[in-house]
Amino acid sequence: MAQEARLRAGRGLPLFWRVCLVNGAVFAVGTAVLAASPATVSTPVLAREALVLAVGLSAMLLANGLLLRTTLGPLDRLRLLMEDVDLLRPGQRLPEQGSGPASDLIRSFNAMLDRLEAERAAASGQALAAQEAERRRVAQELHDEVGQSLTAVLLGLRQVADRAPAELQQEVQLVQESARASLDEVRQVVRRLRPGVLDDLGLVSALTSLVTEYARLTGVEVCRRFSPDLPPLGPEAELVVYRVAQEALTNVARHAAARRVRVDLSPTFAAGDAVQLRVVDDGRGLGDSREGAAMRGMRERAMLVAATLTLGAHEEGGTELRLLVPVPGPGGGR
Template sequence: MSRQVGLSLFWRVCLINTAVFLVGVVLLAATPATISSPVEASEVFLLAGWLALIVAANAMLLRVVLSPLDRLRQLMGDVDLLRPGQRLPEEGNGPTSALVGSFNAMLTRLEAERATSAGRALAAQEGERRRVAQELHDEVGQSLTAVLLGLRAVADRVPPDLAPEVLAVQETARASLDEVRHVVRRLRPGVLDDLGLVSALTSLAGEHARLTGARVHRRFSPSLPDLDDRVELVVYRVAQEALTNVARHAGAGCVELELTETGEGAALLLRIADDGRGMDGEPEGAGLRGMRERALLVGADLSFSTNGIRGTDVRLQIPLVPGPVTP
């Protein structure tokens, strides 16, 4: 941003005050009014009227000059880097406009730095998830499989009175193995890598219905565009977090999961809506803010609409036309 040259705010206020009082003095001198000694009551009212007029004019001019500072102070208190695009209009070419321009430029830099650092953190998180999932699959999963095979071999040779106990241990090991596999799928969605986004979302919907008993209505566009791996992972993680929130907090009986194109192919819309308890008045937790950070990585817009009676509607809209996407 170019550096604006002009009078400082201090000198502008001084000049405004000087001009107002000078005009007041000239107007008072040009009138036939006189001030006697001692001052009469009528003259007191005249002086008070002139003083009120000068103060009012001064206040109006200062309000015009300083009003951008009030808007700047309000934006500084409300700004949230997870909701980019909050800017003040740069009007005029005075010092307040230069200050507003500098603040807008600072917000742009902070948003870019926040998105970059969040991208690196989430990439590191995905890498760690992949490593942990691989270790769980290779180490814990194989160990539990070996335990199950050993218990199956032992179960054929134990006395009848010990068979129920061996069977109980075998069921516990099998349940533990299923839980490990479930954790591995959540840490790293292999179905996303192997079968694609639609199959991964279908798997999420089926798992949600199985765990919660809710009805899940799926709707996917028949011809979705090709998406890069990063966009697919963002869509999957947002859907996963949204369904997790529904399962934990909403108590919903019906969930809608949609992935469609909007605006004649200009954007991709992911929508997760439920009929459970809304979140009116509740602050955004780490899960929702994490969803916002992921949305920023692909230049997407994430919105929540909620009603205490009709549940929550989560929408992730990703532009498909070339645009400013944070690396």
């Protein structure tokens, strides 16, 4: 409401009348100069008179062009921003300078971006909160129902193995191993769906468990470096860091064909108090590929905690992902 009141208060003449007044002022000044000058026009027009007319016309066109560029120039900048704007990269704005219809349009567009980014962040927050709640529910059901059922099956097979004849011992052991492998897979799925270690032991322990399991499953060499003196981020920001690291490692396993991955987590003071997550691989790089759903999902998560997410080529080859999470202030704000 305050923005709308400010725009109404600063609204002047419509753009059409401003352009007309600019052209009228230029032609009026040109006419006055011509009337006050001793210049005359003969019939037929002499070469010297034609030169004077050409110079006067050029001066009028130049003055008209400069004035119109000042009036309409912001519209070109606005068009370029409208073509490139992405709500998952917040903060793209045009400077609000001067007054007039073009400046009012820029202010209105910036205000619209503020509203859209706020609404997108709120909607994303609700969707991701529902997603996390569903993950917790599924993980709980897998742990309580499927996990306990497989555990009961293993106990029953153990009793069967103790009483089975010798010729059936090997078959019973194979079934036991299959049930035990299924139980391990269920536990891995539960850990991926709900990182309980994040709630119990903290972010560093959760990331350590994540990269250790990633290295075991993929065979990729993983070098990790986690600072022991990280500032507190809060549960929501820690979950964002964990999920971004999880998705980044998944993307490396699917697309990068990397042999080595480095995961760093450390405080940084280059852009204020913040914590930086870096995931660097030596894979095939980005190439001409466009951002997919996974990358946009990571950007949506980053928006929830006012974090900055960048993805680009690493100087030594491969791909580098950076997540810069601001540290909450004393009052819990950012």
